[in-house]
Amino acid sequence: MAGIYLGYSGHIELERTSNNSPIYSQLDPEDVNPSRKRFSLDQGAESLISGDRIEIATSDGTNLQLVSGHSYPDWMGYCHVDAVGGIYLYNNYQSAINGEATDALTLVTPSAAQDIVVSIARDRFRCIGNVREYSITTSRETVDVSTLGEEFRRNYTNGMISGQGQLVCLWDYEAARCKDQSVTYPHYLSQLVLRTKLGGAFKGRFFLNATDEPYIWYEALCIVSNVAMNFSPTEPITSSIDFVTTGPVELKMGMPEEALLQENNFYMLQEDDESRILLDS
Numbered sequence: 001m002a003g004i005y006l007g008y009s010g011h012i013e014l015e016r017t018s019n020n021s022p023i024y025s026q027l028d029p030e031d032v033n034p035s036r037k038r039f040s041l042d043q044g045a046e047s048l049i050s051g052d053r054i055e056i057a058t059s060d061g062t063n064l065q066l067v068s069g070h071s072y073p074d075w076m077g078y079c080h081v082d083a084v085g086g087i088y089l090y091n092n093y094q095s096a097i098n099g100e101a102t103d104a105l106t107l108v109t110p111s112a113a114q115d116i117v118v119s120i121a122r123d124r125f126r127c128i129g130n131v132r133e134y135s136i137t138t139s140r141e142t143v144d145v146s147t148l149g150e151e152f153r154r155n156y157t158n159g160m161i162s163g164q165g166q167l168v169c170l171w172d173y174e175a176a177r178c179k180d181q182s183v184t185y186p187h188y189l190s191q192l193v194l195r196t197k198l199g200g201a202f203k204g205r206f207f208l209n210a211t212d213e214p215y216i217w218y219e220a221l222c223i224v225s226n227v228a229m230n231f232s233p234t235e236p237i238t239s240s241i242d243f244v245t246t247g248p249v250e251l252k253m254g255m256p257e258e259a260l261l262q263e264n265n266f267y268m269l270q271e272d273d274e275s276r277i278l279l280d281s
């Protein structure tokens with residue numbers, strides 16, 4: 001007798017990514033406030049979201065004068081963005097989400113203006129909390145791109161889109177925990193669609209079964225195309241997030257691969273000439 005699977009054991013994981021559109025800015029001495037551990041960008045700060053893992057690098061390859069004790073051309077870590085666009089830097093995701101100034105890295109004032117490039121760095125997959133339901137369509141011919149802006153429509157109607165879907169979450173703006181890991185809150189997806197420089201891209205894993213081996217899931221690169229907030233008296237606030245894929249949708253089975261991270265959240269490399277990233281398979 002064949003088994004019947006009920007939709008109780010699935011969940012969604014999200015990896016932050018970007019559309020390869022970094023932020024170019026000039027970091028002036030007056031942009032950095034070491035006493036408050038805070039700095040600002042001339043433009044593009046609205047595209048950064050608290051919890052993003054970012055890379056800040058100088059355009060000319062000189063040492064970046066920003067983080068105290070860091071004498072390299074680039075720095076990688078997590079950021080927190082306050083209500084007025086001020087940026088705080090952290091070594092780990094949870095501290096960046098909390099945004100406590102006492103936990104932020106100490107900054108230094110640059111001796112002169114520096115041209116810098118800010119980009120989203122590859123991060124680990126994180127579970128999305130409070131997911132109520134989701135759907136994913138893998139038929140190329142029935143993809144609906146009418147809800148996208150003109151720029152997205154031009155980029156993704158020429159055979160690149162291979163799927164679309166929707167997920168419904170109980171809306172929450174605070175981070176919690178999910179399956180013993182840090183969770184991405186649904187409010188993040190509402191912020192993601194508003195990005196103007198880095199775009200609303202993410203890599204998603206949509207699990208059908210994640211309780212017993214083998215795990216079964218869809219994996220795809222996606223772009224958030226629409227976010228709707230649903231309000232009803234006496235009912236929980238929900239978010240409906242529509243997305244389209246920007247590449248093949250893969251159906252996988254087994255155990256998801258994860259990069260092993262050190263205590264400072266940087267990748268652990270194999271000690272040989274290839275310097276490969278070790279994977280936890």
